[in-house]
Amino acid sequence: MDKRRKEIANEEKLLCDARSSFEQAALDSQNGADQKVIDQATEFLKDFEKQNIFYDTVLLIIQSNLPGIPLFIACSMVSDKVLLNFDDIPISKIDSIFQVSCSRLKNNLNPAEEREQLQLINIASSIAIQKLEYISQYYNLPEIFQINYFNNLFDYLYCDHCSNFSKLQSKLISSSSNILKLLSNTSFSEHWLYLFRYFIRINSSNFISSDISPLVQKISSNSNFELSPALISLIEECCSLTTSKISREQIIFINLCLEFFLEVLKQNSIKEQTEELVNARSYVWNLVLDINPEFYILTINQNLFREILKQFLEEIKNFDTESQQFHELIDASSNLVGVLASQKNSPFPMEICNFLATFLDVPDSLDMNSKTMKNLFKNLTVYNGKCVKKFFEEYLSENGLNDKVFYALSNSSIQLREFFSSKICDFVFQPQNKVLFMKFIDKFALFINFMQNGAIFDDLLSFASNDLFYIFCHAVYKISKHSGKNLTMIKGREKTERLIDMLPNVDHPYSAMYLLTAIINFTQFLNVTEKFGEKISQILPQTFDYVISYSIGNNSQEYVTENFHIIGDFYEFLKNHLQKSTFSEEFISIFCNCFVNNFSNLSNYFDAKEVFIHETITRVFLSAVTLKWCPDNEMIASYLANSLLISPIPLHFDLAEEILDIQPHLPLLGAIARLESMDDPMIAVSALRFSQRLVKYNLSIFFGNFSIDFVSQLLNSGSPRVVSATLSLISLLVQMISLEDLEKIFPLLFDQIYNGMVSNWTENEIRLVHRIMKRIAVRHTSPDNILNLFKSKIPVDSSYFDDFANAFADEGPKIQKSFSLLMKMLEIYRKPIEEMYAELGIEYHP
Secondary structure, X not given: XXXXXXXXXXXXHHHHHHHHHHHHHHHHHHOOOHHHHHHHHHHHHHHXXXXXXXXXXXXXXXXXXXXXXXXXXXXXXXXXXXXXXXXXXOHHHHHHHHHHHHHHHHHOOOHHHHHHHHHHHHHHHHHHOOOHHHHHHHHOOXXXXXXXXXXXXXXXXXXXXXXXXXXXXHHHHHHHHHHHHHHHHOOOOHHHHHHXXXXXXXXXXXXXXXXXXXXHHHHHOOOOOOOOHHHHHHHXXXXXXXXXXXXXXHHHXXXXXHHHHHHHHHHOOOOOOOHHHHHHHHHHHHHHHOOOHHHXXXXXXXXXXXXXXXXXXXXXOOOOOOOHXXXXXXXXXXXHHHHHHHOOOOOOHHHHHHHHHHHHOOOOOOOOOOHHHHHHHHHHOOOOOHHHHHHHHHHHHHHOOOHHHHHHHHOOOHHHHHHHHHHHXXXXXXXXXXXXXXXXXXHHHHHOOOXXXXXXXXXXXXXXXXXXXXXXXXXXXXXXXXXXXXXXXXXXXXXXXHHHHHHHHOOOHHHHHHHHHHHHXXXXXXXXXXXXXXXXXXXXXXXXXXHHHHHHHOOOHHHHHHHHHHHHHHHHHHHHHHOOOOOOHHHHHHHHHHHHHHHOOXXXXXXXXXXXXXXXXXXXXXXXXXXXXXXXXXXXXXHHHHHHHHOOOHHHHHHHHHHHOOXXXXXXXXXXXXXXXXXXXXXXXXXXXXXXXHXXXXXXXXHHHOOHHHHXXXXXXXXXXXXXXXXXXXXXXXXXXXXXXXXXXXXXXXXXXXXOOOOOOOHHHHHHHHHHHHHHHHXXXXXXXHHXXXXXXXXXXXXXXXXXXXXXXOXXXXXXXXXXXXXXXXXXXXXXXXXXXHHOOOOOOO
């Protein structure tokens, strides 16, 4: 008994000391010595824990109304212990701490004490979720504390217990049955919504739809809803479930929730509502539209989703188009419908069209050039389906070339621009629209405020880079290809001159090339090319220089590739009309030299081996040289040498042949000799064909740049075409070289011919080898080697068999001496193989 009294007295003394220590800590915390006090208070509690009076000390701190850091430390430590080790704590201690915490919360409603209130909430809530009787009692605390608790508890738990969160979450899930019972048995209120949100969060990965569905129905049974903070927080929680992989149970739940949310949004129009409610509805729509698109595509009830989109389109009309909320909703819907539209077989084509129709019908005050609206139309029109195309055809037919048509087409996706441009052309070419045929240009000019009374405004440069100007230039280009005689009826010359005036100020590479080509086409139809030729030639250098400078400066191979499609058409047009003397020599010279100067070194700036670019440049240069347009051949040769090493194509060698007579270019020849792509038969054959042309042109230049290894490696090719072309080159060489030089150059090469990789030659190859052998083989081989050549290369039934044999009869003493032996061998060779081996005394093993 005395021992127990001593223990009690000792505990009382310790608690008294603890009270004094924490009172001093509270005083220190009010003076700002936070970190020092935190460390000190933490050490106190650890000491008391060792002496088994930890929970008594916490109770003392709560009862004493101590403010500041002591309460903070006590609450943090006891929350951890309660959450992670609830079953190990004496129930009497737990009950006392919970009751005292709730009592203090009820009696301290001063907002100035919010920090202390939050600490007490953390203790009370950590205990409350463990048992139903506790959470029921806690649920009836004053409203302010429930809102704070249910709105923030999960975030608090996750942040403060991150290292133990998996263990903690399992505890929370196991306690969720208590919360479910409470939710099922209590009346609906704002507090109920916060608790339901908390219940969803802790069960996010452990859904049982049969348990939760009645709760959603309980919410839905309330007819009049306002978008209160509690309801918005619940919507936010439900929408967040779609950000990761979700289960079938969650899908059922989310579909139920979305049906309810849709009804809430339908209840009241946004008209005549307060700014607060407008913001709330905007926020909820952002949440719904920002749901993972895969959920909408793969798992949602499609009819429900159509209803959601329909309601959104109805409601967006009531937002102020200049408001921040409007543009936020456009951004959110743009991303969603963009994903829907990008699906190969989108299940929502009509909804996409409804979006297009709605936003083409927005008030005229809407900023048509806003980035938000541009993105929306670009994303919508990714859907390259019949439904969208039909929509635009009907819209164009009903509305004509109004401002909104230009707006929609200018901001459409790349996939549909060609289609839209074609539709404009189809529209203006209709018989009833022939007057509109070139008024299209005037309409566009008025729309963008380009001109007034023929004068160009200062804002031309800023607008010329816009996609709208691109679509205009593209459409004019398309029109120009089909203009014909109608141009003369509608002041075509005046319109063409106006386009020429535009061109120097165009600030977009696609637009520049489309517009330039359209101008050339128009001048052709009007038979005024010569008249406008000088004016066009003055702007060519600037236009080409801009296109290339822009592409290089932005490291944009895309621009170059696109423009080369146009340039290819442009040059075909020039080539076709050169013979008609449509253009002056001065114009042609300026044009070609301008092209060469700007495009010859273009391939230096791009790492990718874009074959199309090399083909187009080479084709244009080839036309220039062939038609004697007098470009800078030295620069062309430099381009060719560089381009060959980057991306060799057969057309390169055609161009190399054309400039060979004009100016043999040593770097170019060196590039051909060093080619590493000879494993491509087309390249190898082209190189060999050029080599023959060079041998005929100047044998010394050939041997000065090409080694025998160049020929040797190609003779070993596995391609019959390459072998045949190589033999043709060797045949040409042996006809042009003296026997003395042949003895120095070719001995090893003929060993390759005898023992090459190709086991059976074609008749053409046999003919070439025959020609070579007649010229030099007798000096460098023995009858045995000749026989081996026959055995391995020349079929007995070849028309050249006897020619080969007889070719050596008159070739000098060496061959005559062994000729009889050779002929005997050839006779044996003609016999069946078994007899041949028998006569030679060799055992035959098939």
